[in-house]
Structure formats: C-alpha cells, structure tokens
Amino acid sequence: MLDQTRLPHESVWISCQSAEDVAQAIERMQVRGAPAIAIAAAYGVVLAAQEAAAAGDAGFDAQVMAAIRRLSATRPTAVNLFQAMQRLQAVLTEAESRAPADIAARLAAEADAMAAEDIGVNRRIGDLGARLFSSPARVLTHCNTGSLATVAYGTALGVIRSLHRDGKLLHVWVDETRPFLQGARLTAYELLADGIPFTLITDNMAAHFMRQGQVDAVVVGADRIAANGDTANKIGTYGLAVLCRHHGIPFYVAAPSTTFDLTIPSGDHIPIEERSEREVTHVLGHPLAPPGVRAAHPAFDVTPADLITAIITEQGVVERPDAARVAAVLRSSEGAREGGGRG
Numbered sequence: 001m002l003d004q005t006r007l008p009h010e011s012v013w014i015s016c017q018s019a020e021d022v023a024q025a026i027e028r029m030q031v032r033g034a035p036a037i038a039i040a041a042a043y044g045v046v047l048a049a050q051e052a053a054a055a056g057d058a059g060f061d062a063q064v065m066a067a068i069r070r071l072s073a074t075r076p077t078a079v080n081l082f083q084a085m086q087r088l089q090a091v092l093t094e095a096e097s098r099a100p101a102d103i104a105a106r107l108a109a110e111a112d113a114m115a116a117e118d119i120g121v122n123r124r125i126g127d128l129g130a131r132l133f134s135s136p137a138r139v140l141t142h143c144n145t146g147s148l149a150t151v152a153y154g155t156a157l158g159v160i161r162s163l164h165r166d167g168k169l170l171h172v173w174v175d176e177t178r179p180f181l182q183g184a185r186l187t188a189y190e191l192l193a194d195g196i197p198f199t200l201i202t203d204n205m206a207a208h209f210m211r212q213g214q215v216d217a218v219v220v221g222a223d224r225i226a227a228n229g230d231t232a233n234k235i236g237t238y239g240l241a242v243l244c245r246h247h248g249i250p251f252y253v254a255a256p257s258t259t260f261d262l263t264i265p266s267g268d269h270i271p272i273e274e275r276s277e278r279e280v281t282h283v284l285g286h287p288l289a290p291p292g293v294r295a296a297h298p299a300f301d302v303t304p305a306d307l308i309t310a311i312i313t314e315q316g317v318v319e320r321p322d323a324a325r326v327a328a329v330l331r332s333s334e335g336a337r338e339g340g341g342r343g
C-alpha cells in the first residue's frame, strides 16, 4: 500500500504480510478513508486465511475469526469496515465444510469483488452528484475522499471529478483539515495530479470565503450515516454544515450505501474515535504546543440530517434526508435489484 502518512513528499510503498500488519497500517492511518479501510481490512482477512491454510493445522476458522476481530478493533467510526468483515464472515460460515485452501480462495474472491464494486459505486456517486449541479460551480470540500480513501475515483472527490469532466467545475476550495491534514497533503496531491483547479485554505477560512460569495456548494464524504440521515465525517464537517445553513449554500454528503448504519436511529449512537493528543500538539512529528499541554482529539463529528441538502449514494439521491427518505431510496434500489438482477 502507498503509505499515506508519507505523502505528498515521499511515495513509500509498504508491504503487509499478515492481518496484524494490515491492522497496524490502518491504526497508523497509512491507509485511511472509510471505503479504503474496509477493503484493506478485507485483504487482511485473506492474508490470515492463506497463512492458516498453509500452516495446515486445525483451527482454521478460529484463526480467521481472530483476524476479523483484530481488524474490527482498529478504528471504530467508519461502518464500512464492519460491513466488510460481516460479508467475509458470511463467506466463512457458508463454506464451513470445505478445505481451508478453498475457503481462503473464496475469501480472496470476495475481497476482489468488494474492491471492484467500490470503483463502480464511486463512479455512479460521481455521476449522480454532478447531475445535481445545473451550472458551473465553486465547490468546497473537507478531508480526503478521493482515490486514496477508496479503491479509485472517490466519493465527494468523485463528484468533483465528474463535475470537472462535464465542464461544470469552476474551482475547488480544499480545507487543509486539521489536525491530520488530509486536505493539504492528500486532496491537494490528487487534484494536482488530475489538473483540477483548486486553492488550499485553512479550515477557519471557509466562513470568510462563503461570506464573500465565493462558495457555491460544499461536498463531503461520510464515515457512518444513521437511519435518520445524521452523518459522521471528519472533524470540522459539522461546522461547515452550520456555515452553509447560515449562508444559504447547499451542503451535500457523498457516500456509498455501505456507509449507512440502519441499526442506529440517529447520530447520537455513532461511536466517535478519539485519537492521540499528539496528532494535535504536533504536526508531522514537530511540536507546536508547549510540552505537556493537554489536547482533545475527536477524529469525527456528527452533522444532523436537517443541515444536509442531500445524501448522494450509488443507489440514488436522498434529498432533505430523514428516516423515511433514507429508507425509501435504499429500499427502492433493493427492489430494483431484486426485480432486475444485479447487472
């Protein structure tokens, strides 16, 4: 995997040989972003299965389940991780009586399928999102939701890429995204590579540019969306949504259906990851604050659904989200799939 903690100045590839290697890479945020975490973890399970099958001893299932538990304990907020682990666990259960090498191959095929699906899902989100824009726009985004955070193309950044392709993108405002700087380091890196025009701003400049009339829409990703549309995303997202409401600017969330957690009624039930204080007191290893200073570091915040103009999923757009509209979009696409096949 391309080590995202070293970008953009160094392109260092890390090689994960075991589920534990993958778990540590996720914890260190060498790979991050909800869909990318899920797919990386899926391949972590595959590594564990291959290792257990090669060892040939009894307890294959127990070893794969231990890997699923370890990978599930890496980061708590993005629900895509848990959906992916459940999907692999179902493969394991279904293939129970088969030879370990066969089960490992089935798990690998499932991980490959998830990775392939993610690309199609992102392209569909991008295209559905771009259709919401009737005229060329200046779009502000937060964190990194691009190819680095997914398998390819991205969610919110996928919408931005589709707008650019369709000639409907005037400019992107990129929040640097304190404290981990996913915007300054990663989104800037991706947009530069694609030749998409953008300006990097610090997070506290967003209100200024909105007041000046220089922001037409905000598009962000999500880590977990509750049944009523409340959305957890990178810390700072909620503030942007409040600013949008004040300035009359549309606020869009772009996320795959695997980011919905329909088991929880509202955002109050979303676990918010607390990361190390050191990521706040230090920047890229350099101290900012005086030694010994205490810092808070919730890595995500929750934006209430009533501040969201629409949630763009690959299954359709949920306008003015609430529990009924979320259910209607996700259910209607289920019906379409059942009636019309998966193709």
Ligand SMILES: CSC[C@@H](O)[C@@H](O)C(=O)COP(=O)(O)O
Pocket: 032, 033, 034, 035, 078, 142, 143, 144, 145, 146, 149, 150, 154, 155, 156, 182, 220, 221, 222, 223, 233, 234, 235, 299
């Ligand atoms: C397509 S990525 C969507 C979200 O995962 C993204 O907006 C985000 O908050 C990433 O957080 P991170 O802590 O960098 O994993």
